[in-house]
């Protein structure tokens with residue numbers, strides 16, 4: 287087994303800062319996203335279509351009509367999986383720990399919206415996208431999903447196998463001097 | 471640029487977020503089928519100038535397959551609908567009839 291790496295890349299200080307947080311716990315659930323008992327097992331209400339909700343020391347995101355993703359502290363993953371699997375024991379469902387398969391990037395700065403707008407085919411104008419929403423899309427050539435946790439903070443999750451590509455393109459997009467100042 | 475509304479997650483996805491899946495509503499002819507049916511299933515495709523039905527996948531999104539009705543001349547999109555259907559829903563057909571009176575495609579009209 288390889289040792290978990292806690293920081294894959296150094297922080298990049300452009301006009302928006304880019305940092306990688308790879309020690310986050312992530313659980314994927316496939317099946318009925320409105321399954322009875324699921325909310326109780328997670329101790330929170332479940333997200334509606336395209337939303338991400340805040341729970342007790344976790345966030346739960348709607349990924350597709352039959353998929354939810356839980357973001358939590360890595361040390362909580364095993365216990366959560368046991369609880370969720372218990373609540374879904376009578377249903378056709380899949381619960382998997384995908385923490386090591388993913389990487390999370392955090393963007394901070396006043397212009398986080400345009401750093402994403404340069405890379406993804408998403409309308410990032412204020413009012414069109416905001417906190418509480420989860421958006422799956424592509425960044426350049428790779429798949430990624432993102433959500434905002436404030437006007438100047440944005441999180442991106444992608445497969446770890448393509449994390450370097452994600453990091454590099456985010457750094458280019460956030461390079462000093464390439465500001466567009468579209469919405470600031 | 472084509473923009474389809476994904477019927478599963480509701481996102482207005484442009485074609486760079488999607489993967490094309492070829493012609494829609496093909497009937498599979500497998501083992502035991504006649505040579506003619508098998509050939510038709512494998513090779514014979516519509517190439518219309520106008521109304522067309524296709525399969526697309528929201529590959530860089532929710533990952534679901536869906537159907538789309540569009541015009542190959544103008545790229546106008548008549549509508550999208552879920553994959554779990556053997557023919558275009560009445561609503562989609564009616565919408566096409568408004569814009570392309572007298573349209574037909576394979577056995578649909």
Ligand SMILES: [Zn+2]
Pocket residue numbers: 476477478479480481528531532533534
């Ligand atoms: Zn979709």
